[in-house]
Amino acid sequence: MVKLFNKAPKRRNNFIKRTPTLYKGRSEAFASRRRQTEWKPLRLDKRLAFITFAFVLFGLLFTYSSSAFDSTSFFKRQLLFDFMGVIAALFLAQTYDKLQKLKIFSPMNLMYVTWVLLIAVLFTREQANVHRWIDFGFFKLQPSEIAKVTLVIYVADYLDNVSGRLAKNWKLLIKPMAVAGVTLALILAEKDIGTPTLMGAVFVFMLVVAGARLKHLAVPAVVISPLLIQQLLFVPYRRERLFSFLNPFEKAGTSGYQLVQSFLAIGSGGWFGKGLGNSELKLEYLPAAHTDFIFSIMCEELGLVRVVIILAFFCWLLIRGISLARVAKTTFHSMVIFGLTITICMQAFFNMAMAVGLLPTKGIALPFFSYGGSSVIMTLVMMGIILNMAAVDNTQNNLRDDITNYKNRNK
Numbered sequence: 009m010v011k012l013f014n015k016a017p018k019r020r021n022n023f024i025k026r027t028p029t030l031y032k033g034r035s036e037a038f039a040s041r042r043r044q045t046e047w048k049p050l051r052l053d054k055r056l057a058f059i060t061f062a063f064v065l066f067g068l069l070f071t072y073s074s075s076a077f078d079s080t081s082f083f084k085r086q087l088l089f090d091f092m093g094v095i096a097a098l099f100l101a102q103t104y105d106k107l108q109k110l111k112i113f114s115p116m117n118l119m120y121v122t123w124v125l126l127i128a129v130l131f132t133r134e135q136a137n138v139h140r141w142i143d144f145g146f147f148k149l150q151p152s153e154i155a156k157v158t159l160v161i162y163v164a165d166y167l168d169n170v171s172g173r174l175a176k177n178w179k180l181l182i183k184p185m186a187v188a189g190v191t192l193a194l195i196l197a198e199k200d201i202g203t204p205t206l207m208g209a210v211f212v213f214m215l216v217v218a219g220a221r222l223k224h225l226a227v228p229a230v231v232i233s234p235l236l237i238q239q240l241l242f243v244p245y246r247r248e249r250l251f252s253f254l255n256p257f258e259k260a261g262t263s264g265y266q267l268v269q270s271f272l273a274i275g276s277g278g279w280f281g282k283g284l285g286n287s288e289l290k291l292e293y294l295p296a297a298h299t300d301f302i303f304s305i306m307c308e309e310l311g312l313v314r315v316v317i318i319l320a321f322f323c324w325l326l327i328r329g330i331s332l333a334r335v336a337k338t339t340f341h342s343m344v345i346f347g348l349t350i351t352i353c354m355q356a357f358f359n360m361a362m363a364v365g366l367l368p369t370k371g372i373a374l375p376f377f378s379y380g381g382s383s384v385i386m387t388l389v390m391m392g393i394i395l396n397m398a399a400v401d402n403t404q405n406n407l408r409d410d411i412t413n414y415k416n417r418n419k
Contacts, residue, residue, distance in 0.1 A: 050102055050399035053332070059325050060097070060391045063376035064090050066318070071379050073285050074298040074305040082298060082379055089381045093388030100392035105400045115162040119187060122158045125151035126194035138199040141382075150382035152195045152203045156351055157386060157393070159191055159207060160214070164343030167218040171339045174215070178224040181215070185228055201239055201246065202370035206355055214347050218339070253368040266301070269294040270363050273304040281311030298379045300371055303363040319360070326353040332398045341397045348390040 068090060072083040100107075107113050129151050130139050141148040163184055170180045188211050192204040212225060241247050248263045256264030256271075273289035276282070287308045290297040297305050307315050329349025336342035352375050359374040361367040373383045 050396065051402060052101055052395045053328075053398045053402075055328050056325075056332075056391065056395055056398065059321060059328070060388070060395075062321065064094065064388075067376040067384070069284070070302060070306055070377055071298060073309060074287065074290055074302050075379075085381075086379055086384065089384040090388070093385040096385060097388040097392030097395070100389060101395040101399065104393050104396040115158070115165040118158040119162050119191070122151065122155050123190065123194065125149070125154060126191070126198075130194075130197055140198050140200060147381055150380075152198065152200060153382040153386040155191055155195060156203070156207060156210075157348070157390060159188060160210065160347035160351060161344060161393075162187060163211060163214050164340050164347055167214065167343050168338060168340035172219070175219045175221055178221075181220060181224055181228075184211075184215070196239070200371070202358075202372045206351070206358060206372065209354060210347055210351050213350055214343055217346060218343065250368050253365070256365065266295055267365055267369055270301055270304040271365065273301075274307040274364060277308040277311045277315075279311050279313050281307070281309045281314060284309050299373060300359070300369075300378065301363055302377050302379070303360050303374050306377070307363075322353055322356045325349065329353075329394060332394070332401075335401065336397065337401050341401060345394050345397050348394050352387060352390055 068083065068086060071086040072080075075082040111117070125142070129142050132139055132142055135141055135143075140152065141150050166184050167174070174180055188208070192208055195204050195207070215225065216222070239246060240250055252259045252263035253267065256267040258264065260268045269289055273287065273294055276289070282288075287297075287305050289308055290305050294301055294304060303315075306318065310318075326349060329345055333342045333346035333349070336345060355372060356375050358367060358370075359372050359378070362369055362372065373380055375387045376384070378384075
């Protein structure tokens, strides 16, 4: 019997478009690149993330330990500040590279907002004879902490635009110096000389690293010197504090009292300390024990050997930050990482030097450790931005590696 419904044999369609073997690697490479350019969580630098996590935990521990009679209250508020700061850091670590492209977050707009806040704080009620905080009731905002971040971002953006021309044309220094000068003058008007000194040092370091010549920076330094001398020698309480720093034991009952108590706390800790929570100087002998002089309490409770570990972590942060700045793919990323890392570490070293008597006493907090809302949150914001810059550069390196591998495969 004849089969009426035989299935026709399958024929190969020669007109179907097929990917030649030669281009197969290319399509796979670009498909891989397309998948990587789609949004996904950035891979954060593990070392920086670990350092940040360790500092947050130790900061909470010593906030509780250094508070004399109100430990629980300070600890709960510091825990809230750390939580807000960590959330802000994680958000910025994933999104800052995209936010900075929006016009509203342009560096100059950030400076305008900073100036408005710095001017507004001058009209607030005095607290401890200074104008530094805007009191919202549940939270006190310190605009000078915001200025530390925005000034670094502005200077980094400006240096990115004039990259390679700074050493040849000194006129390019005028604009960033004017912006920095206005910012530091407004902070100085709050009766705060420590923060402008710190920010001015960071500003100079960034210019030098970007290629500015020292002889070009010498002229503004000579112009500013009389102002600094006037602020140090002709403002009575600052002059008193400076002279008591030179010999605190002569004025141990007045202006040298705080520094002498700091010496007693550090010295009594010895090599291995008295143990967590066992500080005696925090019992209202040492003023600001949980804020500006928390390092002295740490020395008393931990001892010299263990405190060196904290110092080593700050050195590790400094080395890691500079290493990431050196391999950054743009001048902007490099300058932001460098500037923010230097800000955190230099502030830490200033605070420690003040506690041991190497610098005059000033209201400079120890990053991550000193109690305070604005300081803790903005320090973690800095770490979030550094993590973002490092992660973005690492992602760009991975994309370049894909193209390189494709070219090697198709040689």
